[in-house]
Structure formats: structure tokens, C-alpha cells
Amino acid sequence: MKIDLRSDTFTTPTPGMLEAMFKAPVGDDVFGEDPSVNKLEQMTADIFGMEAGLFCVSGTMANQVAIKTHTQPGNEVICDKLSHVYIYEAGGIAFNSGCQVKPIDGNLGRITAEQVEEAINPIDIHKAKSTLVSLENTANRGGGSCYNFIDIQNIKAVCSKYNLSLHLDGARLYNALVHKNETPKQYGEIFNSISVCLSKGLGAPVGSILLGTKEYIKQARQIRKIFGGGLRQAGYLAAAGIYAIENHVDKLKEDHEHAKQITAALRKKDFIGTIIPVETNIIIFEVKGRFTPKALVEHLQKKDIHCLPISPTQVRMVTHLNIKPEMVNKIIQIIDLI
Structure with missing residues (x-):
């Protein structure tokens, strides 16, 4: 998936x-x-x-x-x-x-x-x-x-x-x-x-x-x-x-909640630095230590999770209509295991 x-x-x-x-x-x-x-x-x-x-x-x-x-x-x-x-x-x-x-x-x-x-x-x-x-x-x-x-x-x-x-x-x-x-x-x-x-x-x-x-x-x-x-x-x-x-307007609330759930999982990891405050559906976070942004993105891609390195220090994730609760659960489980 x-x-x-x-x-x-x-x-x-x-x-x-x-x-x-x-x-x-x-x-x-x-x-x-x-x-x-x-x-x-x-x-x-x-x-x-x-x-x-x-x-x-x-x-x-x-x-x-x-x-x-x-x-x-x-x-x-x-x-x-x-x-x-x-x-x-x-x-x-x-x-x-x-x-x-x-x-x-x-x-x-x-x-x-x-x-x-x-x-x-x-x-x-x-x-x-x-x-x-x-x-x-x-x-x-x-x-x-x-x-x-x-x-x-x-x-x-x-x-x-x-x-x-x-x-x-x-x-x-x-x-x-x-x-x-x-x-x-x-x-x-x-x-x-x-x-x-x-x-x-x-x-x-x-x-x-x-x-x-x-x-x-x-x-x-x-x-x-x-x-x-x-x-x-x-x-x-x-x-x-x-x-x-x-x-679909009311469904945006769910996207925002999904972004907050993923952010909470990211905050627990030692390779995550500053996370821009998440208000809506975009998560931009700093990667440090044992990963570079490119390396983290490649690691997640092997698990069928695709996101973007947007700078030498940052990765972006965006939730949307096609991201379902079961997908969010999978993302969190994989982040927890890294």
C-alpha cells in the first residue's frame, strides 16, 4: 500500500x-x-x-x-x-x-x-x-x-x-x-x-x-x-x-488531525530537530544526527511511505484526502520503529 x-x-x-x-x-x-x-x-x-x-x-x-x-x-x-x-x-x-x-x-x-x-x-x-x-x-x-x-x-x-x-x-x-x-x-x-x-x-x-x-x-x-x-x-x-x-471542505479537519498525529510520533525521535508548528496539513521538520533528509526519505520509501526532502536539513510531509486513518497508523508504527 x-x-x-x-x-x-x-x-x-x-x-x-x-x-x-x-x-x-x-x-x-x-x-x-x-x-x-x-x-x-x-x-x-x-x-x-x-x-x-x-x-x-x-x-x-x-x-x-x-x-x-x-x-x-x-x-x-x-x-x-x-x-x-x-x-x-x-x-x-x-x-x-x-x-x-x-x-x-x-x-x-x-x-x-x-x-x-x-x-x-x-x-x-x-x-x-x-x-x-x-x-x-x-x-x-x-x-x-x-x-x-x-x-x-x-x-x-x-x-x-x-x-x-x-x-x-x-x-x-x-x-x-x-x-x-x-x-x-x-x-x-x-x-x-x-x-x-x-x-x-x-x-x-x-x-x-x-x-x-x-x-x-x-x-x-x-x-x-x-x-x-x-x-x-x-x-x-x-x-x-x-x-x-x-x-470535501469539512474533510480537511481530518487531514489536519492526521498531520498532528504524525507530528506527535516524529517528536519522539532523536533524529528529528525543529518542527515548524503544525496548524493545518503540512509537516516540515529538521532531520539531524543519524539521518540526512535524503537518507530518511529513502528509508521511508522502502516502506512505501513517500515524502520530500525540501532543503539540506528539512523534510516535508503533507496529509490529504487520500490519506486514511489506517495509513496514519502505519506511518506512526514505522516511525516508532526507526
């Missing part, structure tokens, strides 16, 4: 999701005539209290379309130095938008209003124009850490003061909502744009939704087309997203 903890992108559709996909009514989305895509876009926008949505094939595409729509070449984007948009999107901000990044040294992938204000460039012909602030919630490289909502509100106040747009990379936003007992509409009231991934913990095979105003999404739709993201009979994929939102 293979247990894949490398990422929550390894989820596969449930039987109910597959049935919904097979039954989905479809059309041509480039013509705006795929009823399942239209339903997913409007449904997600309504959930977040925003005007419109755009179905994209990936979180990276949604983020890159969002940034391009907010900016002009030569602008500057402010974000944490561990942000996915900065370190995991193949230089897309420079390539797609012609913008530079001002990375902030935050706390576990989270930045503060004070740091944002300090990072904003003055009006000066020698300086790039600060245009956009991008946050990530939960923060992947921060071990699935979550923002406190008051901190987001304070960052929004700074953005409003300096006329900057505020984007949210919400790849695992539903994990944060469940953990913090927050509502989607709280976020819709704050952010100018939000990307919401459907293919991680929610379990859909493909897709993210970009949310914003009707005018913003109209512009974003053209950018998506320029990026080669025009879709045809995408309703089969959209149906999976609809099913995920309607059926």
Missing part, C-alpha cells in the same frame, strides 16, 4: 466526484457556453462574496494571470521571500508581467503591515512603482501556517493608503478557513483578487478559480487566453471542482 505524503496534489477523484464528472453538461468555454464551468465560476464567486470568477488549469496560472492583470511592466510586487509566486512559479512574475519582486523576510511565510509599508517604494523615477502586494494563506514553506485575520486587515489598510492592490494566493485557503473558523466572505471583502485551488486538499484533479470584480475578471479572461489557457469542454473538470467544494 503506497502512502504518498509528497504533496496534497496527489489526491485522486473519489467515486462520487467521478460520477459527477461523467454526468457534467459541457459546452465551449471560450465561447462562454460551458454550463458547468459557468456554474463553478459563479458559485465560487458567490461563496466569497465577489462578483466573478475565472477557471484556470492550475494555481500557478491563476496567480500569474492575477499578477499580470494587476500590473504593468516595470512595476514591483511585494511578497514574502518564501511565497509560491516568487520561488515556485518559474520566474513567472518577470517572464509574464515584466515586474520585479521585493521579497520580505517574514515569519513562516507571513508578512506584517509594518513590513509592507516599509517595502513600498517612494515616488521616484529611479524606483520601480510598487503596485501589488501578494499574500499566501496557508503558507506552504511556512509549514501550512495561517495568517491571523487582523493582520490581513492591517495589510489591507496599508494597501488602501498607498493605492496598492492586494492579491491572495489561496492554494490552501480552505485549510486556513477550516482551521481558523473563518468565512470565505471575510476574505472576499478584503482582497482585490483571490486564487482558490481545487486540486490540493479538496481533491479535484485539475483547476483553480481566480476571483475578482466583473471588470477585473473580464481583463483576466483575456490574459488567460494570451497565456494559452482558453478552455473548451472543461465542464468535466469544473464538475469535479463543484463536487469538491460541496463535499
Whole structure:
């Protein structure tokens, strides 16, 4: 029995999701005539209290379309130095938008209003124009850490003061909502744009939704087309997203509990150093002593447990929809024997 903890992108559709996909009514989305895509876009926008949505094939595409729509070449984007948009999107901000990044040294992938204000460039012909602030919630490289909502509100106040747009990379936003007992509409009231991934913990095979105003999404739709993201009979994929939102959000609590159970087992071992506080479904821990990260990963792989070395000192494990309680028990038993 293979247990894949490398990422929550390894989820596969449930039987109910597959049935919904097979039954989905479809059309041509480039013509705006795929009823399942239209339903997913409007449904997600309504959930977040925003005007419109755009179905994209990936979180990276949604983020890159969002940034391009907010900016002009030569602008500057402010974000944490561990942000996915900065370190995991193949230089897309420079390539797609012609913008530079001002990375902030935050706390576990989270930045503060004070740091944002300090990072904003003055009006000066020698300086790039600060245009956009991008946050990530939960923060992947921060071990699935979550923002406190008051901190987001304070960052929004700074953005409003300096006329900057505020984007949210919400790849695992539903994990944060469940953990913090927050509502989607709280976020819709704050952010100018939000990307919401459907293919991680929610379990859909493909897709993210970009949310914003009707005018913003109209512009974003053209950018998506320029990026080669025009879709045809995408309703089969959209149906999976609809099913995920309607059926899998509450299951994220189980993922979080599984992560805490595995973390408790890791804490007992002499070769485990610092573990980033586990709030949601991501465990990032230091490996020391008798193992290197690579050696530990290889040892676990022989037991059919797959995880990732993400730095010279750290390993990452991610729980998700396909990780069942019996798998967690096996993981704990194997860790106990190491």
C-alpha cells in the first residue's frame, strides 16, 4: 500500500466526484457556453462574496494571470521571500508581467503591515512603482501556517493608503478557513483578487478559480487566453471542482488531525530537530544526527511511505484526502520503529 505524503496534489477523484464528472453538461468555454464551468465560476464567486470568477488549469496560472492583470511592466510586487509566486512559479512574475519582486523576510511565510509599508517604494523615477502586494494563506514553506485575520486587515489598510492592490494566493485557503473558523466572505471583502485551488486538499484533479470584480475578471479572461489557457469542454473538470467544494471542505479537519498525529510520533525521535508548528496539513521538520533528509526519505520509501526532502536539513510531509486513518497508523508504527 503506497502512502504518498509528497504533496496534497496527489489526491485522486473519489467515486462520487467521478460520477459527477461523467454526468457534467459541457459546452465551449471560450465561447462562454460551458454550463458547468459557468456554474463553478459563479458559485465560487458567490461563496466569497465577489462578483466573478475565472477557471484556470492550475494555481500557478491563476496567480500569474492575477499578477499580470494587476500590473504593468516595470512595476514591483511585494511578497514574502518564501511565497509560491516568487520561488515556485518559474520566474513567472518577470517572464509574464515584466515586474520585479521585493521579497520580505517574514515569519513562516507571513508578512506584517509594518513590513509592507516599509517595502513600498517612494515616488521616484529611479524606483520601480510598487503596485501589488501578494499574500499566501496557508503558507506552504511556512509549514501550512495561517495568517491571523487582523493582520490581513492591517495589510489591507496599508494597501488602501498607498493605492496598492492586494492579491491572495489561496492554494490552501480552505485549510486556513477550516482551521481558523473563518468565512470565505471575510476574505472576499478584503482582497482585490483571490486564487482558490481545487486540486490540493479538496481533491479535484485539475483547476483553480481566480476571483475578482466583473471588470477585473473580464481583463483576466483575456490574459488567460494570451497565456494559452482558453478552455473548451472543461465542464468535466469544473464538475469535479463543484463536487469538491460541496463535499470535501469539512474533510480537511481530518487531514489536519492526521498531520498532528504524525507530528506527535516524529517528536519522539532523536533524529528529528525543529518542527515548524503544525496548524493545518503540512509537516516540515529538521532531520539531524543519524539521518540526512535524503537518507530518511529513502528509508521511508522502502516502506512505501513517500515524502520530500525540501532543503539540506528539512523534510516535508503533507496529509490529504487520500490519506486514511489506517495509513496514519502505519506511518506512526514505522516511525516508532526507526
